[in-house]
Amino acid sequence: MNRRTLVLAAPVVLVLLWLVLYPNLFVLGDSFSEGGRFSLQHYRRFWTSRSEIGALWASVWISAASVVLSALLGVPLAFLFARYQFPGRRLLGALAAMPVLLPPLVGTISFLFLYGESGFFTRGVQLLLGLESPPWRLAGPGAILLVHAYTMYVYFYLFVAAGLSRLDAGYAEAATALGAGRWLTLRRITLPMLAPALGGAALLVFMTSMASFSAPYVFGGGFRVLSTQIYASKLNGEGGLVAVEAVVLAVASLLFLILLQRYEGARSYTGASKGLGPAPRSAVSRGWMLALGAGAAIAFLLLPHLTVLLVSFVPEGSWTTEFFPPVYSLESYRSLVSSPDRLVPVLNSLRMATVATLANIVFAFAAGYLLARRRFWGRGAVNALVVLPWALPGTVLAIALASTFAVHQPWAGQFVLIGSFAILPLAYFIRNIPLVTRAVLASFQQLDPAVEEAAASLGASRVNTLWRVVLPLVLPGLAAGALLAFVTALGEFVASILLYTHRTR
Amino acid sequence: MLRLDALSRRFGDTVAVSELSLEAEPGQILSLLGPSGCGKTTTLRMVAGFETPSSGRVWLDGRDVTRLGAQQRGMGMVFQNYALFPHLDVWENVAFGLLARGEARRDAAPRVERVLELVELPGYGKRRVQELSGGQQQRVALARALAPEPPVLLLDEPLSNLDAALRERTRTELRALLKRLGMTAIFVTHDQEEAFALSDRVALLHQGHLQQVGTPEALYTAPANPFVASFLGRANFLLATLDPAGSSHARLAGGAVWPVRTATDAPMQPGSAATVMVRPEALRLLPPGSELAPADLQGCLVDRRFAGAMSFYRVQVGDRELLVQGGPADAAPGDAVWVRPREGAVILVFPGDAS
Numbered sequence: 001m002n003r004r005t006l007v008l009a010a011p012v013v014l015v016l017l018w019l020v021l022y023p024n025l026f027v028l029g030d031s032f033s034e035g036g037r038f039s040l041q042h043y044r045r046f047w048t049s050r051s052e053i054g055a056l057w058a059s060v061w062i063s064a065a066s067v068v069l070s071a072l073l074g075v076p077l078a079f080l081f082a083r084y085q086f087p088g089r090r091l092l093g094a095l096a097a098m099p100v101l102l103p104p105l106v107g108t109i110s111f112l113f114l115y116g117e118s119g120f121f122t123r124g125v126q127l128l129l130g131l132e133s134p135p136w137r138l139a140g141p142g143a144i145l146l147v148h149a150y151t152m153y154v155y156f157y158l159f160v161a162a163g164l165s166r167l168d169a170g171y172a173e174a175a176t177a178l179g180a181g182r183w184l185t186l187r188r189i190t191l192p193m194l195a196p197a198l199g200g201a202a203l204l205v206f207m208t209s210m211a212s213f214s215a216p217y218v219f220g221g222g223f224r225v226l227s228t229q230i231y232a233s234k235l236n237g238e239g240g241l242v243a244v245e246a247v248v249l250a251v252a253s254l255l256f257l258i259l260l261q262r263y264e265g266a267r268s269y270t271g272a273s274k275g276l277g278p279a280p281r282s283a284v285s286r287g288w289m290l291a292l293g294a295g296a297a298i299a300f301l302l303l304p305h306l307t308v309l310l311v312s313f314v315p316e317g318s319w320t321t322e323f324f325p326p327v328y329s330l331e332s333y334r335s336l337v338s339s340p341d342r343l344v345p346v347l348n349s350l351r352m353a354t355v356a357t358l359a360n361i362v363f364a365f366a367a368g369y370l371l372a373r374r375r376f377w378g379r380g381a382v383n384a385l386v387v388l389p390w391a392l393p394g395t396v397l398a399i400a401l402a403s404t405f406a407v408h409q410p411w412a413g414q415f416v417l418i419g420s421f422a423i424l425p426l427a428y429f430i431r432n433i434p435l436v437t438r439a440v441l442a443s444f445q446q447l448d449p450a451v452e453e454a455a456a457s458l459g460a461s462r463v464n465t466l467w468r469v470v471l472p473l474v475l476p477g478l479a480a481g482a483l484l485a486f487v488t489a490l491g492e493f494v495a496s497i498l499l500y501t502h503r504t505r
Numbered sequence: 506m507l508r509l510d511a512l513s514r515r516f517g518d519t520v521a522v523s524e525l526s527l528e529a530e531p532g533q534i535l536s537l538l539g540p541s542g543c544g545k546t547t548t549l550r551m552v553a554g555f556e557t558p559s560s561g562r563v564w565l566d567g568r569d570v571t572r573l574g575a576q577q578r579g580m581g582m583v584f585q586n587y588a589l590f591p592h593l594d595v596w597e598n599v600a601f602g603l604l605a606r607g608e609a610r611r612d613a614a615p616r617v618e619r620v621l622e623l624v625e626l627p628g629y630g631k632r633r634v635q636e637l638s639g640g641q642q643q644r645v646a647l648a649r650a651l652a653p654e655p656p657v658l659l660l661d662e663p664l665s666n667l668d669a670a671l672r673e674r675t676r677t678e679l680r681a682l683l684k685r686l687g688m689t690a691i692f693v694t695h696d697q698e699e700a701f702a703l704s705d706r707v708a709l710l711h712q713g714h715l716q717q718v719g720t721p722e723a724l725y726t727a728p729a730n731p732f733v734a735s736f737l738g739r740a741n742f743l744l745a746t747l748d749p750a751g752s753s754h755a756r757l758a759g760g761a762v763w764p765v766r767t768a769t770d771a772p773m774q775p776g777s778a779a780t781v782m783v784r785p786e787a788l789r790l791l792p793p794g795s796e797l798a799p800a801d802l803q804g805c806l807v808d809r810r811f812a813g814a815m816s817f818y819r820v821q822v823g824d825r826e827l828l829v830q831g832g833p834a835d836a837a838p839g840d841a842v843w844v845r846p847r848e849g850a851v852i853l854v855f856p857g858d859a860s
């Protein structure tokens with residue numbers, strides 16, 4: 001390893017070890033100790049408790065069902081936009097990806113407004129059928145699954161759309177030339193070749209569902225999944241049990257990750273053909289009908305979010321039994337801006353998200369460059385640590401941070417951050433390390449190293465090359481990653497509620 | 506002047522370049538030629554300053570630049586895939602080197618215009634580089650490298666991404682341009698024809714070792730070893746025994762005696778086993794009924810391939826197959842034929858069984 005690599009690698013590795021690996025090891029340690037001694041007591045409690053095992057089982061099946069439902073929504077949608085040409089395709093296609101940008105809590109609340117007992121949609125049905133009471137209650141596993149499918153289909157939609165745009169049309173044409181029909185081609189050629197995209201989306205949905213907190217918290221009622229169970233144990237002050245639950249949640253997620261990688265490893269294809277490019281979109285006769293259908297589908301998918309927007313214009317208490325709210329005003333916005341009480345949390349969130357995202361940008365640039373351009377011992381480990389916060393549910397990370405940074409032991413790398421301004425940006429930062437770093441890494445990998453050499457051969461200094469060539473070229477990836485990080489940081493409810501204290505409010 | 510002094514580069518166990526010593530004459534085009542993987546790119550990158558030699562030195566105008574980075578050496582480089590800056594337009598690409606050394610845009614402008622004219626892209630400054638055709642991108646890459654007036658221009662297979670017809674035209678233009686500028690250039694290619702058409706001197710590499718360096722004619726007519734002979738054009742190899750009385754004649758397996766020249770500096774023992782190298786154009790098939798001479802070799806015609814201006818004949822002689830250029834048009838496969846060296850043909854011998 002040369003000196004320049006070392007100077008770059010040292011801070012990156014340090015950050016990863018201290019903020020990513022260490023807190024998680026800390027939780028692992030907690031789960032195995034009682035009163036400072038090694039003990040399996042907490043694990044014993046976990047395995048013998050019906051409610052704990054029930055929560056684990058609930059987490060797993062809810063997540064698996066979320067994967068299936070999201071795929072059923074997202075995959076056809078991706079095919080629709082990737083393979084057919086119709087008016088408004090671009091706009092509708094972009095809108096279909098919108099739900100990923102909304103924080104889970106906002107999504108969840110919007111469902112209450114829409115499908116809750118006094119929700120928009122529920123009332124409509126009630127009025128229409130002339131019922132005395134609401135036709136359903138939005139609660140339990142069904143409600144959770146509804147929210148999950150509604151918000152997480154986007155992963156399938158985006159991944160499969162990207163996969164289709166990379167999928168060479170030559171393969172399908174070859175199959176057709178060999179006499180395969182449409183269905184056979186889809187089943188035997190197109191879908192298998194989309195396996196990496198499908199696998200990636202399935203993984204993300206599974207992970208997100210495992211970690212999902214808002215939906216089970218708001219709609220679960222008595223139905224507990226692991227993440228809400230962790231929250232309950234935390235409130236009860238049962239630190240050891242919390243650690244065990246976090247470990248179990250992490251292990252379940254990692255198991256799924258490993259399973260999926262096995263599956264993908266057996267099904268990863270690199271194109272052997274010269275390439276025709278992606279299949280062209282077929283122009284459909286009466287494309288406007290397809291457009292109408294797609295528009296309706298998107299409207300339906302965005303309905304919850306539109307509802308939140310609508311409700312935000314309704315003065316508090318003015319909407320009781322009417323189908324449409326009777327009065328609209330900017331009252332909510334005015335009070336938000338005019339009363340510091342309400343504005344401060346918003347400004348705090350913005351500020352913390354900004355700080356975290358800036359840190360992410362700096363870290364991702366260094367780590368991305370290091371991983372893409374330098375060969376050094378331990379590179380694989382650095383890569384693994386970079387994606388670890390992705391592989392672990394957010395709840396686990398929150399617990400890990402909460403227990404690591406609750407005491408002051410500088411010699412052990414521990415400081416009291418709970419209750420300080422620093423803990424939330426730190427949590428956002430760690431959570432988004434994979435997202436931003438992978439985005440930058442992908443940009444670096446697409447950037448031909450010869451371009452940097454060309455700058456050097458023209459006499460540009462290192463700084464000059466970085467500033468005038470490298471940065472402009474990785475900027476799109478960096479910006480996309482940073483934007484997503486900012487938006488998710490802003491909406492990270494899980495980390496907030498677990499780490500929240502009055503001082504940062 | 507550029508001089509490479511016993512340059513070596515190892516990657517783990519592979520020796521990419523071994524003890525390579527070379528000089529690029531001022532104002533001349535030197536080609537590094539050799540099959541893929543022979544170390545051409547590695548050599549060029551050591552000259553440019555992108556790769557640190559495991560041992561050896563690089564001298565530029567009497568200065569040891571081995572430890573200098575690419576930005577201090579200031580050699581112009583044209584990359585195989587051009588490596589144009591995709592976010593900058595043509596003008597900004599070409600001006601990059603001038604601006605990088607602190608020149609004001611106003612001062613750089615006339616030179617950029619001039620270089621764009623040189624590569625026949627005047628008025629293309631505002632174009633985005635992605636909009637250009639492959640040939641135009643190649644010329645922008647050349648203009649970008651030439652703009653700072655580097656002491657040496659390095660080109661790594663710059664024509665390999667062009668289609669065949671364009672490649673041929675471009676190499677003529679490239680040579681004319683470099684000659685007009687009096688540029689010292691090192692040109693990397695795996696294409697023998699391209700190296701011959703473009704360069705003043707050719708250095709042939711094989712597995713990291715320099716095989717021979719010289720003018721194209723010298724390499725073709727006096728190859729230093731069988732590898733050079735067979736890499737540059739087509740060559741026939743035949744086993745022979747050197748004449749006991751000296752090394753000016755060799756006796757072939759079939760009994761024919763050919764006048765030969767020794768190719769290597771290493772002296773060869775009279776009467777020792779040798780390999781004869783003869784090019785197809787140095788041989789011809791005799792018309793039926795010709796009077797035979799001691800140099801004639803009997804064989805059996807395998808096939809005849811018509812190639813426009815001439816025909817090629819494959820002739821089985823003993824266990825070898827000879828390629829012969831020229832002969833009677835009515836010879837048919839299966840015929841017994843006679844092969845004779847042309848008058849004054851160059852026939853080389855290498856020691857031992859070298860084929």
Ligand SMILES: Nc1ncnc2c1ncn2[C@@H]1O[C@H](COP(=O)(O)OP(=O)(O)O)[C@@H](O)[C@H]1O
Binds near residue numbers: 516541542547
């Ligand atoms: N960065 C590298 N790491 C390991 N081996 C390399 C590297 N660069 C080149 N080589 C090896 O060195 C040899 C010469 O490569 P190169 O100079 O690229 O050949 P050429 O340009 O003549 O095709 C090859 O065997 C190649 O595999």
Ligand SMILES: [Mg+2]
Binds near residue numbers: 545546547
């Ligand atoms: Mg090469």
